[in-house]
Amino acid sequence: MFRLHHTAGTFTAVNPIQAVRWAPDCHAVRIIDQTALPERFIERDLRSLDDVCTAISSMAVRGAPAIGIAGALGLVASLGAYGDQTLDQLRARVAVHARRIVSTRPTAANLAWAVNAVAAEAGGPVASAADALQAMRDKAGALLADDIAMCRRIGELGEPLLADGARVLTHCNAGALATTGIGTALAPVYVAAEHGRRVSVLACETRPLLQGARLTAWELSRAGVPVRVITDGAAAGAMRDGRVDLVIVGADRIAANGDVANKIGTYALALASRHHGIPFYVAAPTSTFDVTIANGAAIPIEQRGRDEVARVAGRAIVPNDVPVDNPAFDVTPAELVTAIVSDRGIHHPPYRFDP
Amino acid sequence: MFRLHHTAGTFTAVNPIQAVRWAPDCHAVRIIDQTALPERFIERDLRSLDDVCTAISSMAVRGAPAIGIAGALGLVASLGAYGDQTLDQLRARVAVHARRIVSTRPTAANLAWAVNAVAAEAGGPVASAADALQAMRDKAGALLADDIAMCRRIGELGEPLLADGARVLTHCNAGALATTGIGTALAPVYVAAEHGRRVSVLACETRPLLQGARLTAWELSRAGVPVRVITDGAAAGAMRDGRVDLVIVGADRIAANGDVANKIGTYALALASRHHGIPFYVAAPTSTFDVTIANGAAIPIEQRGRDEVARVAGRAIVPNDVPVDNPAFDVTPAELVTAIVSDRGIHHPPYRFDP
Numbered sequence: 277m278f279r280l281h282h283t284a285g286t287f288t289a290v291n292p293i294q295a296v297r298w299a300p301d302c303h304a305v306r307i308i309d310q311t312a313l314p315e316r317f318i319e320r321d322l323r324s325l326d327d328v329c330t331a332i333s334s335m336a337v338r339g340a341p342a343i344g345i346a347g348a349l350g351l352v353a354s355l356g357a358y359g360d361q362t363l364d365q366l367r368a369r370v371a372v373h374a375r376r377i378v379s380t381r382p383t384a385a386n387l388a389w390a391v392n393a394v395a396a397e398a399g400g401p402v403a404s405a406a407d408a409l410q411a412m413r414d415k416a417g418a419l420l421a422d423d424i425a426m427c428r429r430i431g432e433l434g435e436p437l438l439a440d441g442a443r444v445l446t447h448c449n450a451g452a453l454a455t456t457g458i459g460t461a462l463a464p465v466y467v468a469a470e471h472g473r474r475v476s477v478l479a480c481e482t483r484p485l486l487q488g489a490r491l492t493a494w495e496l497s498r499a500g501v502p503v504r505v506i507t508d509g510a511a512a513g514a515m516r517d518g519r520v521d522l523v524i525v526g527a528d529r530i531a532a533n534g535d536v537a538n539k540i541g542t543y544a545l546a547l548a549s550r551h552h553g554i555p556f557y558v559a560a561p562t563s564t565f566d567v568t569i570a571n572g573a574a575i576p577i578e579q580r581g582r583d584e585v586a587r588v589a590g591r592a593i594v595p596n597d598v599p600v601d602n603p604a605f606d607v608t609p610a611e612l613v614t615a616i617v618s619d620r621g622i623h624h625p626p627y628r629f630d631p
Numbered sequence: 632m633f634r635l636h637h638t639a640g641t642f643t644a645v646n647p648i649q650a651v652r653w654a655p656d657c658h659a660v661r662i663i664d665q666t667a668l669p670e671r672f673i674e675r676d677l678r679s680l681d682d683v684c685t686a687i688s689s690m691a692v693r694g695a696p697a698i699g700i701a702g703a704l705g706l707v708a709s710l711g712a713y714g715d716q717t718l719d720q721l722r723a724r725v726a727v728h729a730r731r732i733v734s735t736r737p738t739a740a741n742l743a744w745a746v747n748a749v750a751a752e753a754g755g756p757v758a759s760a761a762d763a764l765q766a767m768r769d770k771a772g773a774l775l776a777d778d779i780a781m782c783r784r785i786g787e788l789g790e791p792l793l794a795d796g797a798r799v800l801t802h803c804n805a806g807a808l809a810t811t812g813i814g815t816a817l818a819p820v821y822v823a824a825e826h827g828r829r830v831s832v833l834a835c836e837t838r839p840l841l842q843g844a845r846l847t848a849w850e851l852s853r854a855g856v857p858v859r860v861i862t863d864g865a866a867a868g869a870m871r872d873g874r875v876d877l878v879i880v881g882a883d884r885i886a887a888n889g890d891v892a893n894k895i896g897t898y899a900l901a902l903a904s905r906h907h908g909i910p911f912y913v914a915a916p917t918s919t920f921d922v923t924i925a926n927g928a929a930i931p932i933e934q935r936g937r938d939e940v941a942r943v944a945g946r947a948i949v950p951n952d953v954p955v956d957n958p959a960f961d962v963t964p965a966e967l968v969t970a971i972v973s974d975r976g977i978h979h980p981p982y983r984f985d986p
Contacts, residue, residue, distance in 0.1 A: 314950040478956075481940065483838060483862040486948050489940075493953040505955045507838040507940060509863040509896020513961035516898065541864025543871065544899050551902050585836065585844075585862060589944035593841050595669040598848040600860045601833075606868035 293498065295453045296337060296346045297420070302413070303356045305349040309336045310453055314494040322346075325354040325373050332387070333380040338487075339454020340528065341423050341561065344386030347377045348394045348416040352409065359406045366405035370398045370412075386563060390419055420456055426561045426619040427457025434464030434524070434559055434617040438475050442468070443521045445478045445511060448539035449491040450526025450559065452499075460559045461526040462496070464617070469501050476502040478520060480511050482539060484584040484602065508541045512548040523549050527560035527616075534610030534627025535572030540603050546612040558608075559617040565629045572607035580604045648853065650808045651692060651701045652775070657768070658711045660704040664691045665808055669849040677701075680709040680728050687735040687742070693842075694809025695883065696778050696916065699741030702732045703749045703771040707764065714761045721760035725753045725767075741918060745774055775811055781916045782812025784974040789819030789879070789914055792972070793830050797823070798876045800833045800866060803894035804846035805881025805914065807854075816881040816914045817851070819972070824856050831857035833875060835866050837894060839939040839957065863896045867903040878904050882915035882971075889965030889982025890927030895958055901967040910969040917973050920984045927962035935959045 299306040304321040311334060312318045320336065322328045328350030331337050337346045354373050358366050374395040378388045397411040438444065450461035458466040468475045477496055482488035489505045496503040506514060514520055523545055529537040536542070536558050549556040569575055580602045586594035594600055616623040623629075654661040659676035666689060667673045675691065677683045683705030686692050692701045709728050713721050729750040733743045752766040793799065805816035813821040823830045832851055837843035844860045851858040861869060869875055878900055884892040891897070891913050904911040924930055935957045941949040949955055971978040978984075 315947050480864075481838070481948070483836070483864060489949045494950045497950050497953045503953055505940065505949045505953055507863070507895065507957075509835075509838060509899055510956065510958060510961070512899035512902055513895065513958060514956070516961075540862065540868065544864055544867035544903055547867055547906050548899055548902055551906075585860065589946040591944040592670055593836070594844045594860045595849045595852050598852050598858055598860055601865060601869070602862075603865060603868060606865070606871075 293452065293495070294456060295339070295342045296349065296456045298349065298417075304353050305346060307331055307337045307346060308453065310338055310491060311336050313453075314490050322350055323353055323356070325376060328354055328377055329380045332377070339449065340386040340564070341426070341455040341460070342453070343381060344390035345416075345420050345423050345456045347387045348390040348419050351377055351391055351394050352413045352416050355409060355412070359409050361405050363402065363405050363408060366408055367398050370395050370408075389563070393419065423455055424457035427455050427459055427463050428467075429619040430460055430559050430561070430617055431458055431463030431467035433619075433622055434557070435467040435471070437522060437524075437555070437557060437615075437617070438464055438468040438473060439521070440473050442473070442475045443478065443519060444475060445480070445514070445520045445523045445545070446492060447480045447488060447508075447525045447542055447545055448482045449487040449495075451492055451495050453491045453495055454526065460561060461524045462492070463559065464524065465496070465501060466499065469499070477504075478511075478514060479503055479505050480508045480541065480545070481505055482541060483508055487539075508544070511545055515548050515552040515554055520552075520554055522555045522557060524557045524559055527558050527564050528605055529569070529575055530558070530560060530565045530616065530629070531569040531571045531575060532565075532567045532629050533571045534613060534616065534623075534625060534629070535575070536608045536610070536613060536616075537572065537575045537577070537605045538608065540606050543606040543608045546608040550612050555614040556612060557615055557617060558613055562618050562620050565618070567629050572609060575605075575607055577606070578604040648807065648850070649811060650694070650697045651704065651811045653704060653772075659708050660701055662686055662692045662701060663808065665693055665846060666691050668808075669845050677705055678708055678711070680731060683709055683732055684735045687732070694804065695741040695919075696781070696810040696815075697808070698736060699745035700771075700775050700778050700811045702742045703745040703774050706732055706746055706749050707768050707771050710764060710767070714764050716760050718757065718760050718763060721763055722753050725750050725763075744918075748774065778810055779812035781974045782810050782814055782818050783822075785815055785914050785916070785972055786813055786818030786822035788974075788977055789912070789972040790822040790826070792877060792879075792910070792912060792970075793819055793823040793828060794876070795828050797828070797830045798833065798874060799830060800835070800869070800875045800878045800900070801847060802835045802843060802863075802880045802897055802900055803837045804842040804850075806847055806850050808846045808850055809881070815916060816879045817847070818914065819879065820851070820856060821854065824854070832859075833866075833869060834858055834860050835863045835896065835900070836860055837896060838863055842894075863899075866900055870903050870907040870909055875907075875909055877910045877912060879912045879914055882913050882919050883960055884924070884930055885913070885915060885920045885971065885984070886924040886926045886930060887920075887922045887982075887984045888926045889968060889971065889978075889980060889984070890930070891963045891965070891968060891971075892927065892930045892932070892960045893963065895961050898961040898963045901963040905967050911967060912970055912972060913963075913968055914972040917975050920973070922984050927964060930960075930962055932961070933959040
């Protein structure tokens with residue numbers, strides 16, 4: 277991700293930021309603490325198993341791709357002290373650490389997949405604990421590189437969707453902070469801006485956790501891409517006023533028929549887009565496609581805690597005796613999705629994703 | 632407004648609350664301080680001109696009908712010390728106080744109308760300052776009674792829209808706290824509940840000022856009507872899940888063709904209602920109809936301050952360098968409105984409101 281300065285009609289890339297990466301000594305994972313944004317920009321180095329687990333469970337690092345890579349790199353970092361043990365001793369530690377990291381976000385498929393892929397290297401044809409650690413470090417690094425490339429590919433494939441002057445509406449944060457690269461939904465925006473195209477973003481604040489207001493606004497502003505924040509309820513009115521050319525959102529899971537589970541509020545945006553004849557795009561890596569699920573009705577919707585809605589900055593905004601519904605996601609039916617941009621290409625309806 | 636206890640299939644009315652009323656000595660206006668809800672229930676007695684103006688400008692009292700009555704009663708209360716002056720002296724004070732109260736919310740048509748109606752009594756055929764004050768007190772009391780009756784009438788007219796077991800979705804607060812009676816959008820809910828019908832409400836929290844979470848949830852819960860709070864973005868998903876039978880919202884202004892200006896986020900609810908075949912009702916007093924405006928395009932939309940969106944409970948949730956759009960209202964076109972319930976009857980499309 278790059279800071280883009282608009283100079284004489286072109287953007288130049290400076291000041292890269294990355295949500296998850298190796299610390300310079302390669303014995304720690306360096307993350308941007310997303311719980312402190314936008315008030316403070318804090319990078320933290322995760323060295324111990326506790327560091328890694330706390331960062332993931334507290335959502336200091338969030339976004340499925342970013343969590344996966346943080347877990348993969350974090351597993352390696354947390355084993356740094358064990359390089360001079362026997363191979364068997366190391367393998368036992370790997371199993372313990374991997375299990376604990378995966379358990380921090382049990383529903384995040386990316387996390388288990390990435391951590392287990394790195395852990396498996398310790399079971400391969402290695403001669404020593406040090407060799408095993410090196411193989412794991414290489415694998416984690418490869419996953420990191422893959423994630424960066426995935427984002428770039430989505431950005432390049434999606435870029436042609438953005439005409440010069442395009443005004444993009446997005447929801448939640450599917451940007452650089454949710455990945456280790458330039459994001460998914462925001463990747464086409466960054467690539468278009470790099471190429472000197474004038475693009476701007478309307479960011480829905482995304483209650484309850486306000487990832488749009490806090491994170492999408494922060495990273496786009498930092499990169500020099502014009503961004504404005506609106507409440508979620510203001511999006512339909514902005515469309516009616518002719519202020520939105522297209523919508524791009526990320527996805528948490530995509531069923532075989534193209535139904536899309538994404539952050540709560542996405543479905544309302546898809547309905548409003550359809551009503552106003554505005555293209556509604558989903559951008560997500562292939563790993564988001566769950567071909568074992570026929571359609572959205574079978575996607576489990578996580579219900580999260582009351583306090584995310586009922587308390588803001590420590591203040592009660594809902595009476596104590598009133599219940600709250602807090603579904604984390606909703607399902608947008610495939611027929612409302614104009615196209616899906618993945619790292620493999622642009623998929624048009626009717627969608628049929630095969631195993 | 633009554634606290635309703637569900638007992639053996641019927642509701643019984645106990646524990647009335649009223650957003651604006653006379654204090655027992657009739658020399659002060661007693662209001663519920665809505666800035667303290669839901670954390671604290673505080674009633675305040677407004678006696679001085681400063682008391683009245685501060686309560687209105689700080690939104691301790693809010694909602695167009697409630698503001699109008701608070702201004703009307705407040706004008707009388709603020710003049711209590713002037714009953715032994717000459718009639719000319721009193722009339723001069725009336726003009727000064729009325730002008731200052733009206734200026735606290737210059738765009739609230741109800742406020743100017745009610746305050747000026749009370750002030751006009753001092754110019755009538757009265758023999759003394761004391762007589763003038765009595766005439767003003769009588770007029771303010773009549774306006775209060777009219778407001779209570781208006782709410783009741785909307786409730787009775789709207790009640791048949793709610794079948795037994797009806798699940799109502801509403802937005803913002805158009806309830807008892809916004810009026811001096813049982814509200815507008817919530818009036819049919821209260822009447823149905825009084826009549827022993829089982830009704831429940833899904834309250835959209837209504838960003839940015841959270842009147843749904845803070846106020847609608849509070850007053851319904853206090854009245855014993857089952858209520859749950861959701862984020863604004865969760866409403867469309869709740870409709871898709873079959874959890875909403877009808878929508879009722881209030882209105883800030885209704886154009887001659889039936890286009891409705893109401894709290895930001897209303898339009899998105901109307902679109903989602905239409906998509907799911909759910910009736911979308913607007914409940915508002917006749918005073919809300921602005922027949923001088925042909926359609927919604929001519930309704931001015933108030934843009935409010937950045938901090939309502941960008942700061943919550945003192946914490947910055949938007950980066951300082953990122954702009955915010957904060958339109959207070961949006962316009963729902965008449966073709967999305969199933970019917971409008973006013974104190975004069977139920978209006979069906981095509982709407983044509985004449986002067």
